[in-house]
Each structure stands twice: as C-alpha cells, then as structure tokens.
Amino acid sequence: xxxxxxxxxxxxxxxGFGICAVAFHDIINWHQIKALADDPxxxxxxxxxxxxxxxxxxxxxxxxxxxAGAAALGTIYFIFALLAVPSIVKHPLVYNGFGxxxxxxxxxxxxxxxxxxxxxxARTARWAQIxxxxxxxxxxxxxxxxxxxxxxxxxxxxxxxxxxxxxWAIATTAAFAxxxxxxxxxxxxxxxxxxxxxxxxxxxxxxxxxxxxxxPHNFDNWSEFVxxxxxxxxxxxxxxxxxxx
Numbered sequence: 001x002x003x004x005x006x007x008x009x010x011x012x013x014x015x016g017f018g019i020c021a022v023a024f025h026d027i028i029n030w031h032q033i034k035a036l037a038d039d040p041x042x043x044x045x046x047x048x049x050x051x052x053x054x055x056x057x058x059x060x061x062x063x064x065x066x067x068a069g070a071a072a073l074g075t076i077y078f079i080f081a082l083l084a085v086p087s088i089v090k091h092p093l094v095y096n097g098f099g100x101x102x103x104x105x106x107x108x109x110x111x112x113x114x115x116x117x118x119x120x121x122a123r124t125a126r127w128a129q130i131x132x133x134x135x136x137x138x139x140x141x142x143x144x145x146x147x148x149x150x151x152x153x154x155x156x157x158x159x160x161x162x163x164x165x166x167x168w169a170i171a172t173t174a175a176f177a178x179x180x181x182x183x184x185x186x187x188x189x190x191x192x193x194x195x196x197x198x199x200x201x202x203x204x205x206x207x208x209x210x211x212x213x214x215x216p217h218n219f220d221n222w223s224e225f226v227x228x229x230x231x232x233x234x235x236x237x238x239x240x241x242x243x244x245x
Contacts, residue, residue, distance in 0.1 A: 004117075004244075006236030007060060010110050013230035014057030014073050020226050021050035024219045052076055066118035074111025081105040095148045102141035103231065109135040110234030113241050128241060135238050136183030139196060143176030156207050175199060183238070193239045200232035 052072055059069025081104035087097035112131030146153045146169065154169035161168060175195070182192035208225035215221055 004114075004237065004240040006110075006233060006238075006240045007066060007114055007118075009236050010073075010114065010230070010233035011057040011060030011066075011069065013226060013233045014053045014060065014069075016057075016226040017230065018050040018052075018054035018057065020219070020222045021046055021053070024217075024222075049076060060114065063118065067115055070111045070114035070118060074108050074115060077104050077107040077111060081108060095145060099141060099145035102138045102145075103227065106135060106138035106142075106231050106234050109138060110237040113237050117241065117244065132238060132241055133184065135234060136180050139176055139183060139235075140180035143173050143180060146173040146176065158206055158210070161206070172199060190239070190242045193235060193242055197232055197235040197239055200228060200235055204228040204232060 053076060056069045056072035056076070059065040060073065061069075081101050084097050084101035084104070087094075088101065091097060109131040112134070113128045116125060116128035116131070150166075150169050150173070153173070154165040157165040157168045159165060179192040179196045182188045204225060208221065208228055211218075211221040212225050
C-alpha cells in the first residue's frame with residue numbers, strides 16, 4: 001500500500017496517541033499502563049510506550065519503513081487488547097471487557113494489513129486476509145457494545161442533531177451490524193468499508209472533538225478522540241485493501 005491514504009491516517013493517529021500520552025501530567029491514568037506497571041514504574045513505562053507509538057507512527061508514513069512501523073504498532077495494540085482478557089474472564093457476562101478488547105484489536109488488524117502490503121517483495125497476503133476478516137468481527141463488536149449500552153451511546157449523540165439521540169444510537173448500531181455482515185460475507189464490502197470509515201470519522205468530529213474543545217485539559221477526552229480516529233484509520237486501511245484487491 002505504497003500510496004494508501006489510510007496508511008497515512010493510521011500513522012498520524014499513532015503519533016497522536018504518543019503525543020497525547022506525554023502531553024499531560026496525569027499520563028499515569030492511562031488505563032492500559034495501570035494494568036502493566038506499578039506506580040513507581042508506570043510513568044517510565046508510559047513514556048516508553050509513547051515513544052514506540054510516535055516512532056512507529058512516523059515509520060508507517062514512509063513506504064520503506066512502513067512494514068517495521070506496522071509490526072511495532074500492531075504488537076503494542078495487541079498487548080493492550082490482551083489486557084482486557086482478565087476482565088473478560090472475571091466478568092464474562094459484562095460486555096465492556098469484550099468491547100475494550102475488540103476496540104484495541106481493531107487497531108491491530110489495520111497493522112496486520114499494512115504489514116502484509118507494505119513490502120511488495122515480501123508480501124504476505126494471508127496476514128492481510130486475516131486482518132480483514134478480524135476487522136469485520138471487530139465491527140460486529142462495535143455494534144454489540146452500542147446495543148448493550150444503548151442509553152450511554154445515545155447520551156453521546158449531540159442533542160442538536162435531528163431527529164434525536166436515541167434514533168442515531170439505534171441507527172449507528174444497525175449500521176455496524178450491517179457493515180460487519182457485508183465485510184464478513186464480501187457482499188457490498190467496499191461500500192460497507194467506506195461507510196464505516198465515514199461513520200467513525202463522524203463520531204470523532206461530532207462527539208469527541210467538541211468534548212476536547214469544551215475540556216481541553218481532560219486526558220480521557222483526548223484519548224477517546226485519538227482512539228476513534230485510530231479505529232477510523234484501520235477502517236480506512238481496509239478500504240484501501242479492498243480497492244487494491
């Protein structure tokens with residue numbers, strides 16, 4: 001994917017993750033770091049992870065280093081996804097743990113596709129195919145998470161958008177379900193990937209960007225904002241993958 005626009009968005013989102021982590025004095029509140037390190041080492045570990053994300057994101061932006069960058073970012077994101085497993089085991093009937101896992105794993109799927117297609121000589125189509133179908137499963141999880149927490153989802157919808165918050169919560173939940181079915185079956189997959197990307201970008205612009213503007217010193221708002229665009233970037237990578245295929 002030498003000229004993949006999704007690759008650039010993916011790399012910039014990773015750089016945003018790293019900058020977001022080091023820009024706040026309360027970086028130790030990064031939930032993934034809490035699970036990996038004790039208080040004395042947490043800040044140092046945060047800077048290490050942030051450095052990997054910044055350097056990995058920068059590497060993804062350049063065709064010659066994109067493969068290495070994708071490998072580094074995919075590894076970090078997969079580790080973060082695995083950190084949700086203890087919560088899943090402890091509370092198997094609470095979907096929040098599953099939702100956290102698939103949100104981070106969706107970023108891993110984008111890295112898998114980029115890794116496979118960043119080097120035309122050593123292309124590994126199998127990794128790209130696995131990443132593509134895994135992303136389809138992640139999209140299904142996005143829909144299930146919204147369904148199980150529909151009232152919370154509705155509360156995030158800006159009140160000024162007609163016809164109402166609940167309508168858009170239900171509509172986007174159904175859209176995720178339909179998109180997942182399209183991606184997993186291949187029926188209208190290209191259209192579904194494009195619409196999913198647009199919807200995720202819309203979440204970032206309409207939901208989290210205003211939250212960041214309203215509370216620019218809130219780390220959680222910045223984290224959600226960057227994560228939303230990172231997931232949108234993975235969806236964009238899927239769009240480029242389907243176009244290339």
